[in-house]
Amino acid sequence: MKDSVVRFTPIQRIEHSTVMSLFAVLALTGLPQKFYDHGWAQRLMGLLGGVDTARFVHRTAGVLFSLVVVVHISRLVVLVAQGRTSLALVPTRQDFRDAIVTLRYYLGLSDHQARFDKFDYRQKFEYWGLVLGAAIVVGTGFILLYPATLTRFLPGEFVPASQLAHSNEGLMAFLVVIVWHIYNAHLNPDVFPFDTSIFTGRISRHRLRHEHPLEFERLERNERNKSSKIA
Amino acid sequence: MHLFLLATALLLAPQNTAPAAQDAETCLACHSNPQLVTTTGDGTATRLHVDGATFAKSVHAKLACADCHTGMSTVPHEPRPFRTQRELTLAYDEQCRRCHFANYTKTLDSVHQASVARGDRTAPVCVDCHGSHDIQRPSEPRTRISQTCARCHQGVATAYVKSVHGRALTTEAATDVPVCTDCHQTHDIGGPHQQQWELRTPELCGRCHSNAALMKKYGLSTAVLSTYLADFHGKTASLRENQGTTPTGKVVARCTDCHGVHDIQKADDPDSPVMKANLQKTCRKCHEDVNANFPGAWLSHYEPSWKKAPIVYGVKVAYSVLIPFMIGGLGLQILLHLWRLMVNR
Numbered sequence: 060m061k062d063s064v065v066r067f068t069p070i071q072r073i074e075h076s077t078v079m080s081l082f083a084v085l086a087l088t089g090l091p092q093k094f095y096d097h098g099w100a101q102r103l104m105g106l107l108g109g110v111d112t113a114r115f116v117h118r119t120a121g122v123l124f125s126l127v128v129v130v131h132i133s134r135l136v137v138l139v140a141q142g143r144t145s146l147a148l149v150p151t152r153q154d155f156r157d158a159i160v161t162l163r164y165y166l167g168l169s170d171h172q173a174r175f176d177k178f179d180y181r182q183k184f185e186y187w188g189l190v191l192g193a194a195i196v197v198g199t200g201f202i203l204l205y206p207a208t209l210t211r212f213l214p215g216e217f218v219p220a221s222q223l224a225h226s227n228e229g230l231m232a233f234l235v236v237i238v239w240h241i242y243n244a245h246l247n248p249d250v251f252p253f254d255t256s257i258f259t260g261r262i263s264r265h266r267l268r269h270e271h272p273l274e275f276e277r278l279e280r281n282e283r284n285k286s287s288k289i290a
Numbered sequence: 291m292h293l294f295l296l297a298t299a300l301l302l303a304p305q306n307t308a309p310a311a312q313d314a315e316t317c318l319a320c321h322s323n324p325q326l327v328t329t330t331g332d333g334t335a336t337r338l339h340v341d342g343a344t345f346a347k348s349v350h351a352k353l354a355c356a357d358c359h360t361g362m363s364t365v366p367h368e369p370r371p372f373r374t375q376r377e378l379t380l381a382y383d384e385q386c387r388r389c390h391f392a393n394y395t396k397t398l399d400s401v402h403q404a405s406v407a408r409g410d411r412t413a414p415v416c417v418d419c420h421g422s423h424d425i426q427r428p429s430e431p432r433t434r435i436s437q438t439c440a441r442c443h444q445g446v447a448t449a450y451v452k453s454v455h456g457r458a459l460t461t462e463a464a465t466d467v468p469v470c471t472d473c474h475q476t477h478d479i480g481g482p483h484q485q486q487w488e489l490r491t492p493e494l495c496g497r498c499h500s501n502a503a504l505m506k507k508y509g510l511s512t513a514v515l516s517t518y519l520a521d522f523h524g525k526t527a528s529l530r531e532n533q534g535t536t537p538t539g540k541v542v543a544r545c546t547d548c549h550g551v552h553d554i555q556k557a558d559d560p561d562s563p564v565m566k567a568n569l570q571k572t573c574r575k576c577h578e579d580v581n582a583n584f585p586g587a588w589l590s591h592y593e594p595s596w597k598k599a600p601i602v603y604g605v606k607v608a609y610s611v612l613i614p615f616m617i618g619g620l621g622l623q624i625l626l627h628l629w630r631l632m633v634n635r
Contacts (some may be wrong), residue, residue, distance in 0.1 A: 083486070089531075092525060092529075095519075095525040095528050095529050096519070096528060101529065101532040104532065104533070105532070105533065109529075109530075109533045110526060110529035110530060110533065111530075155450065162623075164630065165623070165626035165627055165629065165630045167630070167633060203522075205577070205586070206577075207577050207578075207580045207584060210580065210581065210583040210584045210586070210587060211581055211583070213583065214583055214584050214586055214601075215583045215584055215585060215586020215587040215588070216484050216587070216589075216599055216601050216602060217587075217601065218587030219521065219587060219588075219589055219594070219599065219602045220584075220599075220601040220602045220604075220605045222521075222522065223602060223605045223606055223607070223609070224605045227605070227609035228609075228614065230613065231609070231612065231613050231616060232616070234613070234616075234617045235616065235617070235620065238617055238620055238621055239620040242610070242624050247627070248628075248631055253466075255621070275319055
């Protein structure tokens with residue numbers, strides 16, 4: 060019996076690496092546009108070859124990111140319709156109960172820890188935050204890219220509103236990644252220095268039993284029943 | 291400094307030992323004659339008459355003739371090698387710098403000097419703007435400045451006189467509205483189509499239009515610069531100004547692109563290109579075929595508010611709450627997690 064199990068499919072791993080790279084490019088070329096009047100932003104713009112180059116790169120990466128989002132959602136719709144994917148990322152009432160149990164545990168009000176399934180509430184929150192954030196930046200991004208075309212259907216005020224929403228949503232996503240995702244994937248003492256699951260696609264049985272006990276128990280049951288189904 | 295130079299010039303001129311007034315009298319003995327002429331190399335007669343009364347009223351009344359007109363100590367004067375009177379004028383331009391050195395060095399950076407250097411004999415030198423024997427303070431009265439420029443730049447001068455700035459200057463005698471030199475500089479006049487100058491336009495207009503005391507007097511908002519800079523055009527202009535370049539053929543809209551340049555009018559003037567009814571046409575100067583919704587993308591220098599731009603303001607408020615709440619909440623959960631881990635040990 061192997062000491063690690065498959066957690067992510069190759070397609071999921073490719074999606075993560077693509078989004079990660081595009082996100083870095085978008086943040087690098089986008090944030091200095093938002094903070095145009097700060098010295099660091101102007102120096103960074105200079106290093107990037109000027110605002111026009113930075114905008115070209117930002118727009119290209121934005122269109123690629125939109126494609127990733129569209130492909131991800133379309134694929135998901137098809138897989139869900141065919142019943143070929145698990146719905147492990149759908150938020151349930153249990154997630155709210157888990158959040159409260161976890162907070163009580165952190166605060167020392169209880170020694171009882173929440174027992175998570177394949178994805179815990181924090182992972183679901185981050186996934187859905189990414190999906191909703193992506194919907195906002197992609198939607199507003201296209202308004203900013205084609206303002207003349209889109210104001211044929213929308214009031215003009217949507218353009219400056221999109222500018223604010225796009226840059227603030229981008230800033231928030233950047234901060235969430237810097238604070239929350241970097242902590243959960245790197246700095247958290249449980250995984251420090253590097254949670255490699257999303258890159259290797261595998262997670263150790265030891266970690267699975269600790270972090271996703273419900274999934275681990277189901278896995279063991281299935282193995283006992285000599286079934287190869289994983290989740 | 292000027293006084294020192296002046297004194298030095300006087301001391302270093304050995305042929306001018308007589309006091310200025312006496313010197314002028316000596317010269318005027320001949321040159322007050324209106325019939326006095328000479329013939330330049332091209333065969334045209336050039337008048338040599340100087341009106342003593344006019345000179346006595348000029349700012350240079352205390353200078354001696356020979357301070358500027360050197361090499362005239364022998365009578366009759368040595369023949370000069372000038373083909374035309376213009377050649378003589380251009381040669382005499384050298385005399386001004388002996389005292390006015392600071393302004394002379396500034397002119398070296400001007401478009402006028404660039405034309406002179408290219409060999410354009412009609413391009414203005416000192417005396418063309420300042421006058422010669424009748425020289426006066428150039429800015430007294432202030433209206434004189436634009437009149438001086440108008441002698442060559444008639445088209446823009448006519449437009450300027452009809453503009454909100456020009457009307458305030460001429461009809462209201464306002465002393466704090468811009469005349470030509472406030473925007474274009476005086477001696478170091480730059481080319482208005484030079485990229486650096488174009489990129490600096492918002493800064494130039496902002497010098498007055500973000501001055502609270504001045505704008506209050508005219509009932510204008512000082513937020514025009516900040517609201518411009520916060521929008522797409524302004525951000526682009528700022529970032530490009532820092533770069534110091536603009537990709538060829540791509541100029542982002544600056545103040546003058548929407549409001550006009552010399553013909554600038556009040557924003558509520560029916561002829562103003564930024565008047566609401568004219569705005570779509572103005573946007574179309576760059577954004578071809580945009581429809582009537584498009585100008586709404588620009589908030590007309592208003593700060594977003596519930597009244598002026600509720601959607602924009604709503605987004606702004608939403609994020610100013612959401613971002614601190616989100617990052618604070620997540621940060622707090624991280625700290626609680628670390629704290630619990632420490633307690634567990």
